[in-house]
Amino acid sequence: MIASPTPATIARAAATLRDGGVVAFPTETVYGLGADATNATAVARIFEIKARPRFDPLIVHVADLAAWHSLVGGIPAAAHRLAQRFWPGPLTIVLPKSGAIPDLVTAGLPNVAVRMPDHSVALDLIRAAGRPLAAPSANPFGYISPTTAAHVEDLIGSHVALVLDGGPCRVGLESTVVSFADEGPTLLRPGGIALEDIEAVIGAVDVPATGARPLAPGQLPRHYAPRTPLVLIGSPRDVAPAARSRAALLACAPQPDVDGFAQVVILTADGDLRQAAVNLFAAMRTLDGAGHARIYAVAIDAHGLGRAIMDRLRRAAAM
Ligand code: TXA
Ligand code: MG
Numbered sequence: 575m576i577a578s579p580t581p582a583t584i585a586r587a588a589a590t591l592r593d594g595g596v597v598a599f600p601t602e603t604v605y606g607l608g609a610d611a612t613n614a615t616a617v618a619r620i621f622e623i624k625a626r627p628r629f630d631p632l633i634v635h636v637a638d639l640a641a642w643h644s645l646v647g648g649i650p651a652a653a654h655r656l657a658q659r660f661w662p663g664p665l666t667i668v669l670p671k672s673g674a675i676p677d678l679v680t681a682g683l684p685n686v687a688v689r690m691p692d693h694s695v696a697l698d699l700i701r702a703a704g705r706p707l708a709a710p711s712a713n714p715f716g717y718i719s720p721t722t723a724a725h726v727e728d729l730i731g732s733h734v735a736l737v738l739d740g741g742p743c744r745v746g747l748e749s750t751v752v753s754f755a756d757e758g759p760t761l762l763r764p765g766g767i768a769l770e771d772i773e774a775v776i777g778a779v780d781v782p783a784t785g786a787r788p789l790a791p792g793q794l795p796r797h798y799a800p801r802t803p804l805v806l807i808g809s810p811r812d813v814a815p816a817a818r819s820r821a822a823l824l825a826c827a828p829q830p831d832v833d834g835f836a837q838v839v840i841l842t843a844d845g846d847l848r849q850a851a852v853n854l855f856a857a858m859r860t861l862d863g864a865g866h867a868r869i870y871a872v873a874i875d876a877h878g879l880g881r882a883i884m885d886r887l888r889r890a891a892a893m
Contacts, residue, residue, distance in 0.1 A: 576723050576737045579695045587736050588702035596620055596733075598712045598726045599699050600740025601691040603664045603748050603766050604719040604855070605726045606635070606709030607734065608699070611645075614676035617708050621678075623733040626715040631681035632708040633666050633749070634688050637700040642688050645674055645706060652776040653754045659775050662692035664745050664766025668753035679708050685755040695740040711748060712737075718798055718855050718862070718890075721746050725859065746852035747882045752779065763793060764882040766851070796892040798855075800862035804869040804890045810835075813870050822861045825872035826850040826883065836866055847879040854883060858890065 577583040579600075587597040594616040596609045607623065609616035611634045621628060636642050639657065643649065647670040649657075656665060671686035680686050688706075691697065700707055711719035712726045712734075720726045723739035731737060750765035752772060760780040761769055773779055807813060810823055810831050818834035825838075827845030832838045839857045841850040861869050871891070876884045 575731075575735070576727050576739050579698070579738045579740060583736070583738065584695070584698050584702050587699055587738055588704075590735055591616075591699075591703040591705065591707065594619075595735055596623065597699070598723075598730070598734050598737040599696055599707075599709070600723070600738060600743065601635075601693045601696045601709075602662075602744045603691070603746070604721055604743055605712040605723065605737075606691075606696070606707075607712040607726075607730070608635070608707040608709040610703065611635075611679055611706040611708035612674055612676070613705075614678045617676065617678050620708065620710060623730055624710060624713070624715045626710065628678070629681050630710075630715070631683055631687060632679050632710050633751075634675065634679065634686055635696065635700055635707045635709055636688055636690050637697045638690075641706055642690070645672055645686055645688055646670060647672055650754050652759060655775055656752065656772065657690070660767055660772075661690040662697065663690070664692070664747075664749040665689060665772070666749045666751040666763075666765075668751065668755050668762065670755055674706075685753070687751060689749050693740055693744075695738055699738065716794075716797055716799055718800060718858050719748060721852075721855050725856070742852070742856075744852070745848075746854060746856075747879070747886065750882070764885045766879075766882065768878040769881060770878060795889060797889040798858075798886045799890045799892075800858050800869065802862050802866055802869050804858075804871055804887070806873050806887055806891045807870050808873055810870070810872065817868075820867040822864065822866040822869045823872070824857060824861060824869055826874050829872060835870075837861065837864060847874075847883065851879050851883060854886065 666689040751763040
């Protein structure tokens with residue numbers, strides 16, 4: 575059931591979480607499917623609802639730095655600087671875990687991923703529950719992440735007691751994941767905060783070559799995927815006229831030569847990547863539901879937010 579967030583519905587959601595239930599809630603990136611991160615039985619429900627493999631660890635959400643301290647073994651200065659600069663916000667930091675977090679949350683890894691979401695409903699809910707919340711994106715495993723409460727209701731509504739509606743997500747892509755668990759800082763997943771902005775705060779971050787993955791557990795080649803085959807192209811000109819009538823075109827910015835496609839979705843009028851990120855997943859869902867034989871997506875430069883957008887498009891295109 576979708577509920578607008580009021581003190582009463584947030585209190586009800588918090589009580590459900592304390593009782594070991596699961597609740598869907600908004601964050602600035604995508605909607606999350608939350609459970610008490612300290613309760614392994616509650617967390618097991620998340621894996622069931624998502625049909626998520628148990629080797630894929632969950633991000634733990636906190637509302638204050640004290641909670642973060644209690645979940646990790648120790649915090650290097652650089653990790654602290656990132657939290658100061660980007661929290662609350664779309665950055666997840668991986669560090670060796672303390673005993674507070676059950677192994678199921680971290681898929682048996684000795685490290686835990688933590689972030690402080692930048693959404694008042696999420697923060698109010700964490701505070702009201704009085705627990706850190708384990709929350710993956712609120713979609714069946716491998717499918718496109720939901721950026722509205724209606725998407726969540728469509729995808730998994732029958733399995734959750736409550737979907738708190740915080741409106742459309744302001745960022746639209748999942749958080750950037752940076753690990754300090756090994757030697758130097760390492761980018762495990764590009765996301766809502768650009769790598770360049772992180773490097774401006776802590777210096778060089780190791781970026782494993784694609785193909786050297788999956789080094790972030792759960793970062794499988796095929797992910798964020800519509801059911802309709804999605805193909806990456808350099809330009810609409812790469813698609814022959816005869817192939818266009820049963821295909822859709824998806825692009826971040828206006829394109830030349832788009833005649834003949836069954837549907838054309840342009841994410842922004844001016845190529846602003848923030849706006850493209852906000853609209854990307856909803857557009858993929860819409861196109862996926864339209865019955866096209868194929869979705870052609872125009873590639874962009876992998877700089878700034880373009881890195882995360884291209885990461886999601888590549889995974890959606892992987893066979
Ligand atoms: O923006 C987001 O991060 C959203 C919202 C709901 O916060 N959450 C999200 O969670 O995207 P999820 O489960 O869809 O993706 C979590 C990913 C895992 O697949 C894995 O790559 C990484 O975060 N991760 C989580 N725990 C980790 C750990 N202990 N070590 C390494 N990577 C981890
Ligand atoms: Mg996900």
